[in-house]
Amino acid sequence: MKVYEKGNSVILEDIEDFEPKHIFECGQCFRWIKEEDDSYTGVVEGKILNVKKEGNLVYLNNTNLEDFNNIWYDYFDLKTDYKAIKEKLRNMDEHLEKATEFGYGIRILKQDSFEMLISFIISSNNRIPMIQRAINNLSRTYGEFIGEYNGKEYYSFPTAKDLNKATTEEIRACQTGFRDKYIKTTVERIINENDDVSNYRNLSTEECLKELLKFNGVGAKVGDCIALFGMQKFDTFPVDVWVKRVMQEFYVDEDLSLPKIRKYAVEKFEDLSGYAQQYLFYYARELGIGK
DNA sequence: ATGCAGGCGCGCA
């Protein structure tokens, strides 16, 4: 892979295992919006970035080499060899062979811990467009105005301190629905206990999940998502309805409970569980497997 | 129209 700066962009040449659609639509993030030219625009660490792939070039627009080195390299997990991960998974069975071929450009983003905590609380029993809307409303109301890009305004995801200014009613007014009280008590607890959830990265996966489950609105699936996407715990396996369907279709009995499906997967995929989940999820949802 | 969608907390056995 070659990296160079050109104008207001950083260009990645001959980067392998990087496909914007796969990365931004495999269920891990909510703030990357598809543009008319099939590029994606998002907000990370107070920066607006546009990502576009053309042939063997990935354009990171509205940025520079300094931010690439300080932010985007880690955010897009460019240090990790996804070819090696896919190779291991592909050799496990025919289903993963197909799933890794289908979602060949998936990468697991290194996202902000607190943003993941709140975002996945909102995700429970909810649909992606509505999750995106609620997060946008919260960001516009309680986040910081960053600037404009292509005529649209962008805001940072609010900090716990910012969000703590909102009442339960005001949080609901951002279209969070019945999850308003979960968000309120979660933010309140973080402020009162002066907690920094990004420190959960230092805990073992088991301890990390145990701590996350103490938050109101965080159950098994949501906790796994936060640990995986916000704390880089790759030996987790979030089981949502799509993953349940694809697991039942290919691996386990129809009547196996969710916790048992999870146990089966983590024992099978071990440290690659999170990656396997992403490939299987994207494969199942895009193809409508098990529906 | 009424059931349901990318779950969770709760009450109850």
Place this chain on the structure above:
DNA sequence: TGCGCGCCTGCA
């Protein structure tokens, strides 16, 4: 430990 149920909200 394992169930069944209600819940914001928009869409089929």
